[in-house]
Amino acid sequence: MRILVVGAGAVGGYFGSRLVRAGRDVDFLVRPARAELLRDKGLVLRTVEGETEHVPARAVTAAELTPEYDVVLLAVKSYGLEGAVADLTAAVGPRTVVVPFLNGMRHLDVLTERFGLDRVYGGVSMVMTRLGEAGEIVEVGKMGELVYGPLGEDPVVEPERVHEALDGAGFTARLARDIRQEMWDKWVFLASLGAITCLMRAPIGRVNRAPGGSEFSAGMFAEALAVATAAGFPPSERIRDFADKVIGDTERDTSTSMYWDLTHGHPVEGDHIVGDLVTRGRELGVPTPLFCLAHTHLSAYSAGRQD
Template sequence: MRILSVGAGAVGGFFGARLAQAGQDVSFLVRPARAKALEARGLRVDGQGEELRLIPKLVTAGAPGGDYDLVLLSVKATALHQALADVEPAVGRGTAVVPLLNGVAQLDALVARLGSGAVLGGVAKVVTTLNEEGDILRMAPPAVILTGELDGRPSARVDAIRAVLTGAGIDSPPTADIVAAMWHKWVFISTLVAVTCLMRGTVGEVNAVAGGAALGASLLAEAAAVSAAAGHPVPEAELAFTTTTVTTPGSPLTPSLYRDLVAGAPTEADHVLTDLTVRARALAVATPLLDLAALHLRVHEHRLAAGRTP
């Protein structure tokens, strides 16, 4: 299977490396700065007992290399529209595009640009980051990609993609409703983002003070209410998992959006939090705490736009 990983960052680089290691024909569409780093050091993945070293096949936006069977789109939401322009020449009649972004707004953008026939739903569950050298550090065990047709129907192409992923050691269980799965992941990540960014601390630091655990539970209740109103109630097991995740004492966990925030970098706040609160208003769901977290991040983005240091 010819695969194009759009981005070779912490998520796309990890999954692309796994697929290439398993013998798949994987190309990485990267920006010049990332290409320079990868040419110098190769693509490296370390952590959780894993050590991958790969000389990646790199392509550029101007020459993505023709039609692919599968495109894994794992860029940040802030780069989505440019990425769509870059990848469009690589999408042919038989290409399946799996977006691995949080939220659901990317689906409308993808369908509008590439057509509904090319687009699948996608969820990535992985905890990775880039270190100072640009290598990928794996920080927790999950390595999961969920995918499926947007209308929920079974399809041979989804089965083929899942088989390729599984063969590379990437868990990809059958998913009857991928759009619901995307909403459920959105509830998880928006809760984690709101807890850590609003309080400017790790999960453990928030839970070390009075009221910390209650905040996480309240934010989760708001996010889950939006998902339920949209027709995608979160299963009890997933609610329990998220509750545990955001209320664990001593946990060093932070999402990548929090790390961008404290580094003074642009964030995916509009895609992850603002879009959720806008949908909440349309569904008549009150989300005062999520609104506050979104406002907090909009102030950060306003400072950046004005050229001021956060």
Template sequence: MKLLIVGAGSTGGYFGARLAAAGRDVTFLLRPGRAKQIAAQGLQIVSPHHGDLSITPRVVTTGSIDGAYDAILLTVKAYHLDQALEDIAPAVGKETMIMPVLNGMRHVDAITARFGAKALIGGVCKVATTLDAEGRIRQLAPFQSLTYGEMDGSETPRLRALDAALSGAGFDAVLSPRVVAEMWEKWVLLASLGGVTCLGGGPVGQVVATPGGSAFILGLIDEVVAVTNAEGFPPAPAFLSLIRTQFSNPASPQASSMFRDMQDGRWVEADQILGDMVARGAQHGIATPLLNAAHTRLRVYQAGIGQA
């Protein structure tokens, strides 16, 4: 199976490098700057959990794609989605599967509108990685998984072929009949964690330790759950119980990637993770004052760094 990995940042670079090292037919679609960096030093993973890795991957840049791929793993940040869909168009054939692992759910409609519902495969990634100053991918925690499935929950021959390509490559590969529910649950986690840490101004434990911190956290989670319930995707009770337990630990160092990006002065996925949740709540007549405050905080931050 010919696999195209769109982006070689902390997510796409991690899973793509593991796949390439396991002998899969992997090509990376990169912007010129990242392509030049990788050509000079290779694609490097620094992982105390699963071992370091350095490869020299096959790379194409925009305009140099010469045919369709069997599957495309879309790993860009959500605010780069529109450009990414333009870039991958020459790689999309009649049977190409597009598996996005973006945050939120906006991308589902965008991909369907551009390439049709048939092209879309549901996807969820769980990995804690970041790019360091040298462009190396550093793994911050041991979990590493890709979950995927048909949007309607069916098991198809193409899905079994994708499962065979992704399995046995050094990370957890999970074919799931409830991938859409898992996409929504990941959004619940990201919106809750992002709202708590970005508005609270510190990791979960620091917020919990403040007077009123726990009530703030639980109130924000309740707003997120109210919206997702109204959208028809209620989180599983065990999943919600786990989140509430994790978010009640005063020793927790857990923080969202948006919070880390804010600390580093980087762009953030404010509209995709928080803004879209606020908008969907408004459509259902659900008040989300804490989510709205967190989104406003991030919009002010974005304006300060020149992000639209």
């Protein structure tokens, strides 16, 4: 199967490089400057053990695309979604499915409106990487998993074929029966941890050691749980137990990529991860005062970057 990875950053670059190493037929859709870098040096991965890997990468630009791909893996930040969709459209043929690995849920509406329910899967990625200053992928922890599944009952590419394309490539690949539930589970956890750490400008352990910190963290998580439950996707006990341990932790410096971006002056996914949860809560009649405060904070930060 021909695979197009849209984005060669911390997520797309990591999983795409694993697929290349496994012998899959992979192209990377990137901007011209990034394409030149990839063609010259390939993908560079610095592992958590301190080793450096160089993986050959076949880079293409939007102008070079043809509708001959079976699977398009979309791995961009949410604020780059509109541009990415415009760029990748030429790659989507009658037997192509788009599998997005963005956080939150809003992007599903954008993709299904553009390509149709039968050409869009849902997806969840779990990885601990970030993009270095020279464009290298920096692994900051050992985690690598993709979860995916069709949104409709009759996708143009069968789930088993998508799974075959992604499985056995050096990371965990899992076909989900209810991908929307998987996506909500991650969103509840990520939005809570991201909102807590970004609003307090501190990793979770430091927040919870502060006066009132544990109560604040628990309140934020409770709001996210209430929205998910009202939407018809109450998180499983497994996710609740995991989130309780992480969000209630008082020792570790756990945070999220959004916290990293915020504290390093980069753009953040405030609207997609936090703001959309506020919007859905309002539509469902669920109060989210703590998430509203976090969204205001992130919005003010984003406006400041543009001044």
